[in-house]
Structure formats: structure tokens, C-alpha cells
Amino acid sequence: MTLFTLLAASNPVTEIAEQFGVDWWKFLSQCISFSIVAFVLHKFAYQPILQVLEERRKKIAEGLANAEEIKKQLAAAQQQAAEFLSKANADAQRVIDDAKSAAKSLQERESQRAVMEAEQIINKAREATTREHAKMLADLKREVARLVIDTTAKVTGKVLSDADQRRLSEEAAKELAA
Amino acid sequence: MAIVVFGWSARTIAAEEVRGEHATAVHHGLPAAAPEVPILKIGPLHVTNSMVVTWIVTLGILIFARIATARMKEVPEGAQNFWEWLVESLRDFLESIIGPQLAKKTFWFFATVFIFILFTNWAGLIPGVGTIGWGHPNEQGGLTHISTPLFRGVSADLNMTLAMAIIFFVCWCVWAIQANGIGGVVVHLFGNPARKEMSGFLALAMAAVFVLVGLLEVISILFRPVSLSFRLYGNIFAGENLLEAMAGLVPILAWLIPIPFYFMELLVGLVQALVFMLLTAVFTLLICSHGDEGHEAHH
Numbered sequence: 001m002t003l004f005t006l007l008a009a010s011n012p013v014t015e016i017a018e019q020f021g022v023d024w025w026k027f028l029s030q031c032i033s034f035s036i037v038a039f040v041l042h043k044f045a046y047q048p049i050l051q052v053l054e055e056r057r058k059k060i061a062e063g064l065a066n067a068e069e070i071k072k073q074l075a076a077a078q079q080q081a082a083e084f085l086s087k088a089n090a091d092a093q094r095v096i097d098d099a100k101s102a103a104k105s106l107q108e109r110e111s112q113r114a115v116m117e118a119e120q121i122i123n124k125a126r127e128a129t130t131r132e133h134a135k136m137l138a139d140l141k142r143e144v145a146r147l148v149i150d151t152t153a154k155v156t157g158k159v160l161s162d163a164d165q166r167r168l169s170e171e172a173a174k175e176l177a178a
Numbered sequence: 179m180a181i182v183v184f185g186w187s188a189r190t191i192a193a194e195e196v197r198g199e200h201a202t203a204v205h206h207g208l209p210a211a212a213p214e215v216p217i218l219k220i221g222p223l224h225v226t227n228s229m230v231v232t233w234i235v236t237l238g239i240l241i242f243a244r245i246a247t248a249r250m251k252e253v254p255e256g257a258q259n260f261w262e263w264l265v266e267s268l269r270d271f272l273e274s275i276i277g278p279q280l281a282k283k284t285f286w287f288f289a290t291v292f293i294f295i296l297f298t299n300w301a302g303l304i305p306g307v308g309t310i311g312w313g314h315p316n317e318q319g320g321l322t323h324i325s326t327p328l329f330r331g332v333s334a335d336l337n338m339t340l341a342m343a344i345i346f347f348v349c350w351c352v353w354a355i356q357a358n359g360i361g362g363v364v365v366h367l368f369g370n371p372a373r374k375e376m377s378g379f380l381a382l383a384m385a386a387v388f389v390l391v392g393l394l395e396v397i398s399i400l401f402r403p404v405s406l407s408f409r410l411y412g413n414i415f416a417g418e419n420l421l422e423a424m425a426g427l428v429p430i431l432a433w434l435i436p437i438p439f440y441f442m443e444l445l446v447g448l449v450q451a452l453v454f455m456l457l458t459a460v461f462t463l464l465i466c467s468h469g470d471e472g473h474e475a476h477h
Contacts, residue, residue: 020210020411033341038287
């Protein structure tokens with residue numbers, strides 16, 4: 001007879017326990033059995049999965065952190081690009097403005113030079129014309145004087161002296177100038 | 179003397195019994211105590227038929243878990259997917275109830291309790307549990323009753339449910355002391371939560387009241403292992419007897435009548451696993467949450 005059954009004779013709790021088959025050795029066996037089951041399942045069934053889940057959680061957290069970092073970098077890059085673009089636009093505008101002003105001043109300068117050159121050409125042409133005119137007049141004078149002298153000599157039938165020729169020539173020149 | 183019988187349905191055998199000997203059928207229901215398996219004994223430690231099922235189920239869970247975790251992939255599929263789903267859902271569920279820190283610390287116990295109770299409850303419904311074992315022949319030499327089945331529903335053994343409840347009780351004490359310290363546990367049980375707002379006679383009177391409340395609380399705590407173990411044992415034991423009774427109700431329909439009850443028992447198996455886990459988790463939360471608040475207050 002076990003201690004358990006001895007106790008059962010006097011104790012209602014142990015009577016109930018005996019009725020439902022509670023026995024200390026069996027109970028102890030079940031305690032050991034369940035403890036082993038819990039340890040084995042924890043070690044070999046849950047832990048590998050929990051590790052994987054933890055690693056995945058970390059990876060996701062890292063991924064999200066990276067995504068946030070990338071987002072920040074992208075925003076910074078976009079801002080930088082926008083700054084570069086606006087600077088480039090400003091530079092280009094300045095270059096265009098410079099070019100326009102340079103072209104304008106060049107145009108003015110060139111047109112002034114052209115006007116000057118044209119005036120010079122006109123002046124030169126005018127001078128040449130004047131010179132030609134004067135030369136023509138001188139030639140004419142000389143020719144007319146020669147014709148007057150020749151005609152006078154032929155009409156008078158005498159040979160004219162140098163003084164006569166000079167006087168006739170001057171008179172003819174005066175007549176022409178008048 | 180003892181004859182080993184292999185059969186597929188305890189319910190069918192029970193039905194045969196009812197047909198043959200109505201008067202003794204009542205005695206042939208599932209015995210309240212789990213018998214020892216005659217060929218298995220480790221020193222003074224008894225190996226009962228419920229323990230045989232315990233280790234078969236554990237082995238099954240282990241083999242499945244090892245297959246599922248043998249070649250882990252980043253994107254899970256098949257067995258890994260199912261096992262991950264089960265473990266992750268349990269962890270998330272526990273975290274939502276008792277908080278992430280406590281869940282991490284106690285997951286091994288609550289997960290084991292749930293998975294183990296669930297699968298052993300369902301394993302107890304497999305034909306063969308209760309019908310393979312040792313029996314005594316009648317006068318005609320035929321075997322109508324298995325007196326010592328080789329397998330028995332694990333939770334239909336009060337030693338097993340009591341073992342789980344007592345192990346929880348020990349763990350609960352350890353977790354409570356870890357969270358609160360011994361003084362903290364005593365204050366938690368017997369202290370007046372609003373003592374800082376009280377003074378004079380009222381404080382003394384309320385302190386006395388809360389000492390009495392604490393005594394009631396201690397009694398209720400001491401009864402937890404009893405209620406936990408009897409609830410699980412009672413449900414599963416009653417379920418097995420119900421199935422057997424339904425099989426014997428109308429012998430010619432012994433194959434049909436238990437079927438709806440089988441589905442009910444599947445549900446009972448799940449619900450009882452959930453109830454055991456939830457109650458133990460909530461008991462743990464109740465004693466540990468106070469400690470957390472205290473720590474937070476200190477910070």
C-alpha cells in the first residue's frame with residue numbers, strides 16, 4: 001500500500017485525487033515529460049523560426065531605414081540638381097545678355113565705322129572728282145590757250161612771241177574762268 | 179492472459195459491447211485514471227498510455243518542425259510557411275495580450291502549452307487511440323473490451339493536466355518574483371493600491387481590508403492549478419466518453435451518430451488549448467504588469 005492510498009483513507013482531497021487517478025509518481029513522470037517536451041519544442045521547433053523572424057524583422061527595419069536614407073539622399077540630389085539647373089539658367093541668361101549687349105555694341109561700332117568709311121569714300125570720290133575737274137579745266141585752259149594762240153597766229157599771219165602767247169593764254173584762261 | 183488487440187475504432191467496439199451486454203456497457207467507458215503501460219517503466223517513474231501519446235505527438239511536431247526549418251528560405255513556402263505562420267501568429271497574439279517583453283520571455287511556455295494541448299487533443303480523436311491495447315477474453319474467448327489501451331488522449335489524464343498546471347504555477351511564481359521582487363509580490367497581493375492617497379484611521383482600516391482581500395487572492399491563486407487542470411481534463415475526458423456513448427446509442431448507426439460530435443470535439447480541442455494558454459497568459463500578465471508599472475513609476 002502506498003503512502004498515497006494510506007492518506008486517501010482519511011483525506012477527502014486524496015480520495016478525489018485517487019478517484020481521478022492522480023498518483024504522485026505518475027504526476028512526477030508527467031512533470032518531467034512535459035518539461036522535456038517544452039524544452040525540446042522550444043529548442044528545436046520554435047527557436048529556429050523565431051531567429052528567422054527576428055532576422056527578417058531586422059532586415060525589414062534596415063530596409064526601411066535604408067529607404068528613408070535613400071529618400072533623403074534623393075531629395076538632396078534633386079535639390080542640388082534644381083540648384084545647379086537654376087544656376088545654369090542664370091549663367092546662360094547672363095551669357096545671352098552679355099552676347100546681346102556685345103552684339104549690340106559691335107553692331108553700333110561697325111555701323112559707325114561703315115558710316116565713317118562711307119563718308120571717307122564719298123570725300124575721296126569728291127576730292128577725286130574735284131581734282132579731275134580741276135585737271136580737266138587746266139587741260140581745257142591749256143588747249144583753249146593753244147587754240148587761241150594757233151588761231152590768232154593763223155588769223156594775224158604772224159609768229160607770236162612768247163610774251164604774246166603768255167598774254168593770250170592768260171586772257172583765254174580768264175575768259176574761261178569767268 | 180492479456181491479449182493485444184488491434185482495432186480501428188474504439189467506438190465500434192463499444193457499440194459491439196452495448197449490443198452484447200447492456201448491463202456492463204457503463205463500466206466499459208473510458209476509465210477516469212490513465213492506466214500504466216505494462217511494458218514501459220523507467221525506475222519508479224510510470225509510463226502511462228497518455229504519456230505514450232505525448233511522445234508520439236511531440237515527435238510528430240518535432241519532425242514536422244525540423245522538416246519545415248531544414249532549408250529555410252527568405253520567401254517561405256510549404257511546411258516552412260505553415261510553421262512560420264503558426265509560430266508568428268502565436269507570438270503576435272501573445273504580444274498583443276501580455277506585451278512584447280513578457281511574451282519574449284514566456285513564449286516557450288505558452289507556445290508549448292497551446293501547440294501541445296491542441297495537437298494532443300486532436301490526436302486523441304484519431305481512430306486507434308483507446309482501441310489498441312490489452313484486454314481480457316470473455317467466456318466465449320472473444321475480446322469485447324480493452325482494459326489497458328496503449329494510447330489515451332493526453333488531456334484525459336489528470337496527472338498530465340495537473341503537471342502542466344503545477345509547472346505553470348512554479349513558472350508564475352518565478353516570473354512574479356523576477357518582475358516585482360518578493361516584497362513587490364507581497365505588496366501586490368496584500369497592499370492597498372491607493373495607500374498613498376490615504377492617511378490616519380482610513381489608511382489603517384483599508385490596509386486591514388486589503389490584507390483580507392489578499393488572503394482571498396492567495397486562496398484563488400492556490401486554486402488556479404486545480405481549476406486549470408480539472409477544466410482541461412474534464413472537457414477532454416467528457417468528450418471522449420461522449421463520443422463513445424454516441425457510438426453506442428443506436429448500434430446500427432454507430433458509424434454515423436458520433437460524426438457531428440467529432441467536429442464538436444475538434445472545436446473543443448482548439449478552444450481548450452486556447453483557454454488554457456489565455457488564462458495562464460492573463461494570470462502572468464496580472465502579476466507582472468504591476469511590476470512594470472512600478473518600474474515605470476521609478477523611472
